[in-house]
Amino acid sequence: xxxxIHRDVVCTxxxxxxxxxxxxxxxxxxxxxxxxxxxxxHKFTTEGRLKAPIRRRGGVWGEETYTAAIExxxxxxxxxxxxxLYGWSGTCGEAQSVGVxxxxxxxxxxxxxxxxCHGTSILAIQEVGxxxxxxxxxxxxxxxxxxxxxxxxxxxxxxxxxYTTYTDGFFLGNSHxxxxxxxxxxxxxxxxxxxxxxxKIKPGGDYAVLSALRAMxxxxxxxxxxxxxxxxxxxxxRVAAICKSAQYGALFFGMGLTQTGGxxxxxxxAIELVDELNRHTKFTLTPMRGHFNVYGFxxxxxxxxxxxxxxxxxRGIAWxxxxxxxxxxxxxxxECDACLVVASDPAAHLPRxxxxxxxxxxxxxxxxxxxxxxxxxxxQIPVAVTGIDAEGTAYxxxxxxxxxxxxxxxxxxxxxxxxxxxxxxxxxxxxx
Amino acid sequence: xxxLLIRNxxxxxxxxxxxxxxxxxxxxxxxxxxxxxxxxxxxDAAGCLTLPGGIDSHTHICGTKVNFGRYMxxxxxxxxxxxxxxxxxxxxxxxxxxxxxNSYRYSAMGYTTVLEGAMAPLEARHTHExxxxxxxxxxxxxxxxxxxxxxxxxxxxxxxxxxxxxxGWTLSAVKGFAIKLxxxxxxxxxxxxxxxxxxxxxxxHFEVSPIEIVTALVRANELLHLPHSVHLHxxxxxxxxxxxxxxxxxxxIPDLNPERQSLYATHVxxxxxxxxxxxxxxxxxxxxxxxxxxxxxIVMDMGQVMFGKTTTxxxxxxxxxxxxxxxxxxxxxxxxxxxxxxxxxxxYYSRKxxxxxxxxxxxLELALLTRSPWQCLLATDNPNGAPFVKYPExxxxxxxxxxxxxxxxxLHPEAERRIALxxxxxxxxxxxxxxxxxxxxxxxxxxxxxxxxxxxxGAAADLAIYPxxxxxxxxxxxxxxxxxxxxxxxYTVKRGRVVSREGRVVVEGDNSTIWVKPRISEExxxxxxxxxxxxxxxxxxxxxxxxxxxEAYIRRSIxxxxxxxx
Numbered sequence: 001x002x003x004x005i006h007r008d009v010v011c012t013x014x015x016x017x018x019x020x021x022x023x024x025x026x027x028x029x030x031x032x033x034x035x036x037x038x039x040x041x042h043k044f045t046t047e048g049r050l051k052a053p054i055r056r057r058g059g060v061w062g063e064e065t066y067t068a069a070i071e072x073x074x075x076x077x078x079x080x081x082x083x084x085l086y087g088w089s090g091t092c093g094e095a096q097s098v099g100v101x102x103x104x105x106x107x108x109x110x111x112x113x114x115x116x117c118h119g120t121s122i123l124a125i126q127e128v129g130x131x132x133x134x135x136x137x138x139x140x141x142x143x144x145x146x147x148x149x150x151x152x153x154x155x156x157x158x159x160x161x162x163y164t165t166y167t168d169g170f171f172l173g174n175s176h177x178x179x180x181x182x183x184x185x186x187x188x189x190x191x192x193x194x195x196x197x198x199x200k201i202k203p204g205g206d207y208a209v210l211s212a213l214r215a216m217x218x219x220x221x222x223x224x225x226x227x228x229x230x231x232x233x234x235x236x237x238r239v240a241a242i243c244k245s246a247q248y249g250a251l252f253f254g255m256g257l258t259q260t261g262g263x264x265x266x267x268x269x270a271i272e273l274v275d276e277l278n279r280h281t282k283f284t285l286t287p288m289r290g291h292f293n294v295y296g297f298x299x300x301x302x303x304x305x306x307x308x309x310x311x312x313x314x315r316g317i318a319w320x321x322x323x324x325x326x327x328x329x330x331x332x333x334x335e336c337d338a339c340l341v342v343a344s345d346p347a348a349h350l351p352r353x354x355x356x357x358x359x360x361x362x363x364x365x366x367x368x369x370x371x372x373x374x375x376x377x378x379x380q381i382p383v384a385v386t387g388i389d390a391e392g393t394a395y396x397x398x399x400x401x402x403x404x405x406x407x408x409x410x411x412x413x414x415x416x417x418x419x420x421x422x423x424x425x426x427x428x429x430x431x432x
Numbered sequence: 433x434x435x436l437l438i439r440n441x442x443x444x445x446x447x448x449x450x451x452x453x454x455x456x457x458x459x460x461x462x463x464x465x466x467x468x469x470x471x472x473x474x475x476d477a478a479g480c481l482t483l484p485g486g487i488d489s490h491t492h493i494c495g496t497k498v499n500f501g502r503y504m505x506x507x508x509x510x511x512x513x514x515x516x517x518x519x520x521x522x523x524x525x526x527x528x529x530x531x532x533x534n535s536y537r538y539s540a541m542g543y544t545t546v547l548e549g550a551m552a553p554l555e556a557r558h559t560h561e562x563x564x565x566x567x568x569x570x571x572x573x574x575x576x577x578x579x580x581x582x583x584x585x586x587x588x589x590x591x592x593x594x595x596x597x598x599x600g601w602t603l604s605a606v607k608g609f610a611i612k613l614x615x616x617x618x619x620x621x622x623x624x625x626x627x628x629x630x631x632x633x634x635x636x637h638f639e640v641s642p643i644e645i646v647t648a649l650v651r652a653n654e655l656l657h658l659p660h661s662v663h664l665h666x667x668x669x670x671x672x673x674x675x676x677x678x679x680x681x682x683x684x685i686p687d688l689n690p691e692r693q694s695l696y697a698t699h700v701x702x703x704x705x706x707x708x709x710x711x712x713x714x715x716x717x718x719x720x721x722x723x724x725x726x727x728x729x730i731v732m733d734m735g736q737v738m739f740g741k742t743t744t745x746x747x748x749x750x751x752x753x754x755x756x757x758x759x760x761x762x763x764x765x766x767x768x769x770x771x772x773x774x775x776x777x778x779x780y781y782s783r784k785x786x787x788x789x790x791x792x793x794x795x796l797e798l799a800l801l802t803r804s805p806w807q808c809l810l811a812t813d814n815p816n817g818a819p820f821v822k823y824p825e826x827x828x829x830x831x832x833x834x835x836x837x838x839x840x841x842x843l844h845p846e847a848e849r850r851i852a853l854x855x856x857x858x859x860x861x862x863x864x865x866x867x868x869x870x871x872x873x874x875x876x877x878x879x880x881x882x883x884x885x886x887x888x889x890g891a892a893a894d895l896a897i898y899p900x901x902x903x904x905x906x907x908x909x910x911x912x913x914x915x916x917x918x919x920x921x922x923y924t925v926k927r928g929r930v931v932s933r934e935g936r937v938v939v940e941g942d943n944s945t946i947w948v949k950p951r952i953s954e955e956x957x958x959x960x961x962x963x964x965x966x967x968x969x970x971x972x973x974x975x976x977x978x979x980x981x982x983e984a985y986i987r988r989s990i991x992x993x994x995x996x997x998x
Contacts, residue, residue, distance in 0.1 A: 008977040019978045093561065104516055125504050129762035129777070134554065136769025136973040141623060163973060170581075170971050171637075248624065275763065278753065282625035284767070302502045303494075303531045303562050306509035306524025316515030318524050320506055393561060399496055399766065401557040402974060403982055432518070 010404045011040040012387030014156050015289030015397035037157035050382035069381050073364040074425040080338030083108035086327045087344030089291030092392020095415035096300040107314045111327040112297040114309040120258040121287045124267035131274050133284040134398045140169035144246035146182045149256025150288045153190040204261040205229020210269035216240035217276045249283040289397040296395035331357045341365045347372040383415050390414035435460050435472035441482035446871040447886035451863050459893040462928040477897045485544030485894030487873035490698045491814040493534045494548050494562035496555045497745045497774045501528040520937050527742040527815040531565040539568040540935040542896025542921040548573040550747045552768040556606035560985040567941025568931050574663050575608030576772040579620035584638040587648045596652035600950040601958035605980035607947040610660035614747035617642040619773040627750035630677040654688045656950040657994040659878025663696045666703045669751045675716035678703040679723045687729035699735025699813035701795035714850035717797035725803050731876045733811040736795035738818035739781050749773035789847030800858045805867040824918035830860040832911035893928035896921045944988040956998040
């Protein structure tokens, strides 16, 4: 059999959603992946999927049919008074949409991994807005790039070569020389090594440094002390001047800013710095989203419920109050009595107290692969991988929606199909 | 075969010259017919005002910036919540409701077709995804070309055919409906934090002026034989003294199509100001209305402002930033590579603000000073001027001088000296309202061939039955009854099925998306043009192969194919 080469394949690893991969398929298996970074290529070549749904009875795993597994999953959700539907970042929008409908009919809570990554960014955006753009604006125009609290070389390996530092743009013929790269972090990361300017701040010092820069952009640098969170006034002055004199500046930020002390207030400060810079030049800000479709969940959930994450339907209406309705809080309060986990691994990422409760309640997992959460699950239903053996919509970190491809057919149902079947059973049970 | 018989309806159907006749309407398989069998379902509409389904030719209900409006404003979401009920999903939001919220509320008001006013081609997939969750209206999307690099390069070369080819390829690729220009040239300038002043300013780096973009695309539009005309949001939105810029734009528009206008100017209220600053802003609706009265090639919509809270959202990024600097609440901006930009801010239109009072009056003046209702359609640029749920109040204002006077008495006293509204006696009649809210909209959008906007045999069976008895109401005096009557239909019928009854949705709905596909010769097929492909590959961040919106996103597709002269 001859190999088939699929071009312009979309990588469903991180929020970059690179769509220029070349994937070679031969004999129903992926033999090669070109253009992808190491993380993306690994996703395409990972093996070890479950063959069929598994269910644990009395501590022993056994295989189930899809019909029986879906039936049991629906029962678990129907029996619950306060079900939590969590995850969603590693699947397509079409599946997320069914997830929201499930939460609505069950009167449950739906939340995504957003609430432990860029949920804080959303809270800040809800206070002050978001001056942003698509990544091509940065590629074609930006002569100043700031990476704050993120390390794209390791986490988003093609970000700099596809969208920023190392790519030529319409107005930038010689990208690397024409752009100034500034990295702000608490340690000298690989990204910091390639920066023109590295601002090393003391842990927890982001808010103060952002405030100092804002003051300087406003022309009030005489009030800044000699050092701010370990950064010299001299360096801050230099950086403020670079930003103000940029033709076009782009600030990217990651969990180093969203999840440190100050949390959403840090982001609010960053947005207000960008806002201030827009009075002098053009400046934009973009969160470095992690999972390939975490932003997609925010979009889908918003157009369906009005809110981007942490939505509680127990009152019949969509109720949103992060801190009350977000997954970690709900689990830590031991409030929910069943959980459906889709396309994520909360056991590996949530705080211990939250994970402890997950272990105590009936849990259904939809995921192509077993992971740490599987250890707590009553049922795991293996599904197709969006972007490999299922297609669907994903939203890039800048909000550009892309249709992911299906390049293989391994016979697994996709998330949307399984969830839709669950929804049908629940609708029947509820008589609507 | 589904059949429906609506008995004794009081019908106004301007396209067919029916002005309040009592008649039966017969429907079979989603079309209006001349006879039905005895098995038809019967609705008794005795004496109730029955109109073709409402059409909104310019609204913002779906897509990236609409959704970002929701995303950034939980306070707006809390302002309008309904619980899941029967087949109805829970809804949230007042000025930017959820997709279901928009769809249910429009349907309750008798609207069956809506046009999303601005879709960035690169992000078109998002608009179509939201359309699929807007079940009760047929939808279509204006597609933004205001800052399109390839178009501007063609215009610079004075190559209208190439500009048309680029537009045609893009519309087909993104399943768009019409050419939208928002502050042409200005959104590209905003890529550098700048703007253009008016229609003769050069666009930075591209050596074209806004009016060159507009006139080239007006001609390109006709080469492509698109159903709708160019849909223009003029330059200088919201700036005192901009009426001259608007009129100057109108002066340059040729009359190219005998069937419909050559230019649709949207939310003209925002473009009809006199004065030189916020201190002396005044209405120049007279100037703009006169320009429209003199030119059959122009149709506009009011862009009426109503007092209260709302959200502004537009592809006009620089305008939103300037507005933000006045309001200091919150601001979002989203520029789209090679194509366009956008901005969103919340606003509160206050009766205590002279400027807001002038804005309120300008929209009404435009509608009352434009002689033909076919040339000034009713819209608020939802939600920019006001949420669409305010339409019944606007109808009341247009039909009743008494209502206007009552409202004028509550305005900032300074406002009265800057507007002409107190001197205008005209009161529109039922027929004119029907033109401004459906027949005129269908004609302007080029939807008459699809059977939209009228109730003659063969028409699409989209209609609205209101609890309004026009013979018993004097709209001039009893405007409250008019407003209440238009707030909620007794029945809204879409494709021959009752979709909502007294505001409650009774079926899941199954909307169609209307889009255009001009057939273009191989020579002008941009999909095969090496220069176009090369630039696409170099400057966009998605591959050309991943750019087109797949058919999978269109729930029910109504594709209008045209023969382009290319």
